Amino acid sequence: MSSSSRAELPLTGADCFLRAFDDEVRRRCGASHASQLVLRLGVGFDAGRLAALMERVAAAHPILYAPIRRRGFRPPAYRMDRARPEAAPRVRVHPLQQGRALPELFFERMNERFRATRGELMAVDVVPREEGRTDMALTWLHMLFDGAGSEAFVEWLDSVDRGERSVTELPPDDLEAAAPGMPEGLGARERGRRATAWQRWMATMADPAPRSLGGPLRTVPQALRYDLTTFDPAETEAIVARAKQSAGFLTPMLFYLATAIRAHDAVFRARGLAPGAYVVPLPVNLRPKGSEHALFRTRVSLLWFRVLPEIVGDFEALVAELKAQRVAAIKAKQIENGAIAMDYARYAPMRVYAHMARRAARGELCSFFFAFTGEFAGGIDHFLGAPIENAFHAPPVPVSPGSSAAMSLRGGRLNVTHVQQAGLLSREERQLFQETLRADLLGIA
Amino acid sequence: MSEWTPEKLTARVFEILRDELLEVGGDFSPQSNLVDAGLDSLAVTQLMLSIEESTGVWVDESLLTPENLECAETLAACVHEQLQQG
Known part of the structure; x- marks a missing residue:
């Protein structure tokens, strides 16, 4: 239905x-x-x-x-x-x-x-x-x-x-099915155990507590803006090859995440601030693999990464650390545990849930948001008859952490959207952020 | 000597992909392209976990090249080589 x-x-x-x-x-x-x-x-x-x-x-x-x-x-x-x-x-x-x-x-x-x-x-x-x-x-x-x-x-x-589909024809909603890849038929006790395991894992991320550029959540008007950087096809080809070589054929997102961590680290260092640890959630797409899927449903879990500032200076060591953390978290079934824990948000009052998420890190949620979504709408090169010259995402980020880096590919070009609360970075810091990111993406010493 | 022959491994890899990880039709075979069938980074890591549970061997991710992920057969051959090396 x-x-x-x-x-x-x-x-x-x-x-x-x-x-x-x-x-x-x-x-x-x-x-x-x-x-x-x-x-x-x-x-x-x-x-x-x-x-x-x-x-x-x-x-x-x-x-x-x-x-x-x-x-x-x-x-x-x-x-x-x-x-x-x-x-x-x-x-x-x-x-x-x-x-x-x-x-x-x-x-x-x-x-x-x-x-x-x-x-x-x-x-x-x-x-x-x-x-x-x-x-x-x-x-x-x-x-x-x-x-x-x-x-x-x-x-x-x-x-x-284009008349290929009827306006009423949507992919199936699959409403009652468990999230794809998730264990089905778990009892309440087991679900509670798995959600608790995820919560405990998250708590380990808060020691030492992360520090975002936005600081702990405060009451201030949201004023998001973004900088878009588009790399040309030759640069993108080099970046994509470097990502695969560095992080692996199927996990290039860890390479891109490493570049985003180092760009934030450059700003922290320029300010003379100690970030404690860099803690970043990576959205994991839980949609069925290889089939059409419901449109109006978010189907994600989160993998959390935590790296200490000492390791950030060595790019390859940072990527290796992220790879090791990813495998360890998947082996510990944290993706499934995260999906189960999120299910409790369906019943918990919103404020309680948000408070729980921030409590462990003294009002901070994480260091910044990050997403790498691969090829953007790779199935079409025109939209309503007009050629798509470029396309990108600008995902939201709350005032805390205040900074989000989103990356995707379109038509052989890499787009980096850096969404930030207005005033979070000075002009010089924005430039430093962009230059650091560019140097790491392209492997310029 | 490992009880896992290339044929047995191919059958096991194919079974995991078809029944647990991918939503594929009846035309999916051990020779089908895995990336085209929807294999992504999460699915492949879950596949490695299932292979480890079956064989006791964790396949290093550096071996997951486009060539080895061409189809269930090539992936099984890669796992078998790793098994032979102990």
């Missing part, structure tokens, strides 16, 4: 984990935990065609504007039976913008307050550029899609536009 034909759809554990962040950001920082993807399109894009398509999609899938509410002690759910058409995502077309800089309004949209209880879950912004080009941003409450889901949504929209 698809999401569109249900009266309500319960959130997954990972959805609720993200919802706890959203609650924290809403209460403390007046914004939302909203993620964004940007398509930079060539000549031929028709905003009217997109608007008409979105109207059809919204009519067929009220989950896109369904209020998220909890009923009694049951897990929170998308309430399709309460969806109000006026909350449906509309395509907003803005005035033409000169130059190639990213539109300021894309940053503003990430800091907007989406009211989930009213079904405000997604925004679509279109900015015409010179020479017939267009920038399009899709911004959504992160619990609606994970990164893989948002790319699948873009590809699905294009396939509906």
Whole structure:
């Protein structure tokens, strides 16, 4: 049964984990935990065609504007039976913008307050550029899609536009199934044991406590911005080869994570600060391997890494350490344990959950956020008839830790999006961050 | 001498992939390309864990090259070589 034909759809554990962040950001920082993807399109894009398509999609899938509410002690759910058409995502077309800089309004949209209880879950912004080009941003409450889901949504929209699929045809939701690869049929005691094991593992990450550039969570308006660095095809080819050679054919993300750790370390050192330890969560995609998957569900767990500053100076030693930690954590079944622990977020009040996550590290959550999502929407080279010149993610990060590095590939070019709270880094520190990252990615001594 | 012949290992690797780790159709065979079938970093590490449980040998990740991950047969051959080396 698809999401569109249900009266309500319960959130997954990972959805609720993200919802706890959203609650924290809403209460403390007046914004939302909203993620964004940007398509930079060539000549031929028709905003009217997109608007008409979105109207059809919204009519067929009220989950896109369904209020998220909890009923009694049951897990929170998308309430399709309460969806109000006026909350449906509309395509907003803005005035033409000169130059190639990213539109300021894309940053503003990430800091907007989406009211989930009213079904405000997604925004679509279109900015015409010179020479017939267009920038399009899709911004959504992160619990609606994970990164893989948002790319699948873009590809699905294009396939509906091309008439390859009916607008009502969605991949199956697989609602009642356990998360892919997760043990099924565990009793309450075993589930509790596995969740506790994950919690204890996380507690080990807090000794010594990590320190983020943003510092412990505080009440301050969220003001996220991002720097986008795009490497040319020749540079990207060299980076991809170096990543595979350094971290392995299937685990290049550890190479990219190492570069992000060192870029943050450079800023800490420039400030003369001791970071304690670098603690970074790495999202793990738990979607079924090799098949289509539900769009409107986040299916992730987290692998946590912790490295001491002493090791950060030697790049290859750092990558080797990350590789060893990854294998050890997988052997200890921490990915499964994490998914089970997140399931408890479906029942725990959001504030309690967020508080538990931060308590161990004295208000800090981690050093920074990181994601490497591989090829961005590799299944399409056009979107609604216009060539995709570039595409990237801008994932949200709360005021603490205040910094997030997201990397992905599109059309043979590596994109690095560094999302940060405005004012977190000085101009010189931003430059230092970028230069350190570039040098490590390319292997420049 | 190990009880694991290349054929037995191929069958075991194929079985784990088909039944536990990948969502594949009836046309999936020991000669099917694993990356095309959806094998990713998590699935391959879970596969290594299952192989370790079966054979007692942990396959070093440095051996997981594109050539060795071509299909269940090539991967089993790689594991078998590692087993022979003790």
